[in-house]
Amino acid sequence: xxxxxxxxxxxxxxxxxxxxxxxxxxxxxxxxxDVLAFLEAARWAPSANNGQPWxxxxxxxxxxxxxxxxxxxxxxxxxxxxxxxxxxxxxTLTTTPDGKPRATAMYDAGLSSALLTVEAHHRGYAVHQIxxxxxxxxxxxxxxxxxxxxxxxxxxGKQAPASSLVDPVLKERxxxxxxxxxxxxxxxxxxxxxx
Numbered sequence: 001x002x003x004x005x006x007x008x009x010x011x012x013x014x015x016x017x018x019x020x021x022x023x024x025x026x027x028x029x030x031x032x033x034d035v036l037a038f039l040e041a042a043r044w045a046p047s048a049n050n051g052q053p054w055x056x057x058x059x060x061x062x063x064x065x066x067x068x069x070x071x072x073x074x075x076x077x078x079x080x081x082x083x084x085x086x087x088x089x090x091x092t093l094t095t096t097p098d099g100k101p102r103a104t105a106m107y108d109a110g111l112s113s114a115l116l117t118v119e120a121h122h123r124g125y126a127v128h129q130i131x132x133x134x135x136x137x138x139x140x141x142x143x144x145x146x147x148x149x150x151x152x153x154x155x156x157g158k159q160a161p162a163s164s165l166v167d168p169v170l171k172e173r174x175x176x177x178x179x180x181x182x183x184x185x186x187x188x189x190x191x192x193x194x195x
Contacts, residue, residue, distance in 0.1 A: 002017060004016050004017050005017075005178060005180075006178075008183065008194075014118055014121055014122050015118070017121070018117065018118065018121045018127075019126075019178055020126070020127065020128040020129060021126045021128060021159050021162075021174060022080040022081075022128060022165060022170055022173065022174055023080070023083075023159060023160040023161060023162050023164045023165050023174055024080070024083040024084045024085070024126065024155070024157040024158065024159065024160055024164075025083070025085075025157060025158040025159070025160040025164075026061075026082075026083040026160075028085050028157050028158035029085060030060075030085045030086050030125065030156065030157065034120075034123050034125070035058065035086065037119055037123060038088070038116045038119050038120050038123075038156070039056065039058075039116070040119075041115045041116050041118065041119035042054065042056070042112040042113065042115055042116035042119075043112075044115070045108070045111040045112035045114075045115045046108075046111055047104070047108035047111065047112070048102075048103075048104040048107075048108060051093075051096070051102065051104075051108065052108070052112075053092045053093035053094075053102055053105045053108050053109060054090060054091070054092055054108065054109040054112040054113075055090075055091045055092070055093065055148060056088050056089065056090060056091075057069070057087075057088070057089035057091070057138075057142055058086070058087075058088055059086065059087040059088075059089070060085065060086055061082070061083075061084065061085050061086070061157075065087075066082075066087055068141050069087045069089060069133075069138070069141075069153060070082050070087075071137070072133045072134040072137045072138055072141075073130065073132065073133050073153075074132040074133060074134065075132055076167065076169070076170060077130055077132045077133070079166075079167055079170065080165060080167075080170055081128070081130060081153075081155045083157070083160070083164075084128070084155035084156055084157040085125075085156060085157035085158065086154075086155075086156040086157060087153050087154065087155060087156075088116070088153070088154040088156065089138060089142075089150055089152075089153050089154075090109055090112070090113050090150070090151050090152050090153070090154060091109070091144060091148045091149055091150045091151060092105040092106060092108065092109035092148070092149055092151055093105060093147055093148055094147050094148070094149050095147045105149075106151065109151055110151075113129070113151075113152065113154065116154065117129075117154070120156055124158070125156050125157060125158060126156070126157060126158070126159040127154050127155070127156050128154070128155045129152050129153075129154055130152060130153040130154070130155055131152055133150075133153055135149070135150045138150045162174040162175050182194070
């Protein structure tokens, strides 16, 4: 299923066609070379003072890490996400090496996740960002340092047809058109025509 954007200007196809499905092929396997490419794209993201505060936990469907991460998912995420081939838990270092707050930690980790997502889409994979999970269990399960904050879980795999979703609410969401706020609501100041 493709869902290109209805954009006011033409976008690069990788960006225009990227979306976050919930229907995954539960038999698909992602080769190591592709996983390395995702991580390399993330590694080369820009960050404040080149601090690179992002850290990743990689879990493949069927391994112990994947099972443990699946148990932390909340609500309907427990229904669809375990069909993904790979989970990437994205965390960020909230302080600098000298203990000062890292003001751009979340922003930097977001940039890294975005580039990972774009590279994955470019290679034919779907990525869905999951915010609904228990961060404290992740921290405890993987022994994360107090300064390392889990932000999001990326579910990555090959997209399956929407019909593979047994929950009717999930199927309806899968088939719904993509929507975004208009630019006129997002640009709060500046000299640019947004409509």
